[in-house]
Amino acid sequence: MKHKKIIAISISLLTFTGIIISCSDSGDSTEITSSSNSGSSSNCPTKTCADFKSQADAQKTFDSNKSCYKNLDADGDGKACESLK
Known part of the structure; x- marks a missing residue:
């Protein structure tokens, strides 16, 4: 028991x-x-390359916070929105 x-x-x-x-x-x-x-x-605010008039503007944003705006660097080479001039 x-x-x-x-x-x-x-x-x-x-x-x-x-x-x-x-x-x-x-x-x-x-x-x-x-x-x-x-x-x-x-x-992080949502940003795409279409939000910028120039590559230089996109690069400044990307450089300000690379982890936040990593989508701006499609190929991962450190250059944001390479299709912009």
């Missing part, structure tokens, strides 16, 4: 611990997702 109570309590504790771990893991992944979103594009 005592063994059945011990087993039942052990199973309950393991289940409870599993639920806590499961909830904390899903909470951590949400934080990672939101922080990675906020670190990249959410604080």
Whole structure:
């Protein structure tokens, strides 16, 4: 009889611990997702090469924050909006 109570309590504790771990893991992944979103594009205004009149203007914007405006450098060579003159 005592063994059945011990087993039942052990199973309950393991289940409870599993639920806590499961909830904390899903909470951590949400934080990672939101922080990675906020670190990249959410604080950056959306800019495309069509927003600039010249390559020099696009380059100034790109140089001001290369991680924010990385889409202005399509081939990754450090030159923004090379199709503009």
